[in-house]
Amino acid sequence: MNNETIKHKDPFFGEIELQSIGQVVLDSFLNTETYFLHETEKYKRRGLDAGIYVRNDESGEIKFLRGNQIEMIAKIHDKLTRLD
Numbered sequence: 295m296n297n298e299t300i301k302h303k304d305p306f307f308g309e310i311e312l313q314s315i316g317q318v319v320l321d322s323f324l325n326t327e328t329y330f331l332h333e334t335e336k337y338k339r340r341g342l343d344a345g346i347y348v349r350n351d352e353s354g355e356i357k358f359l360r361g362n363q364i365e366m367i368a369k370i371h372d373k374l375t376r377l378d
Contacts, residue, residue, distance in 0.1 A: 300330070300349075302356055307342045317351075326351045 298314040312330035319326050330347040346359045359367075 298328070302330075302347065304342075304358070307337065307340050310337055310342070312347055315346075324352060330356075 300312050300314075301309055302312050303309050310332050312332050315329050315331050317326050317328045328349045328351055330349065332342070332345065332347070346364055347356055348359055349356045
């Protein structure tokens with residue numbers, strides 16, 4: 295996984311730069327999703343708060359993850375990585 299930076303045209307905020315943070319294999323090495331963050335300070339004056347975008351690498355479709363989706367990912371990550 296390389297540190298990829300892409301430009302994405304958000305329908306509400308215009309063009310923004312996204313930095314890759316991780317890749318998840320869904321069901322084969324060809325069907326993956328890449329997760330991206332954007333620089334919060336750079337886009338603050340546009341009203342864009344911190345957020346996570348996900349790109350389905352097979353279709354190229356990019357979606358913004360909402361708060362409850364991010365919370366669920368954080369809970370799953372916590373359960374998988376917790377040392378009890």
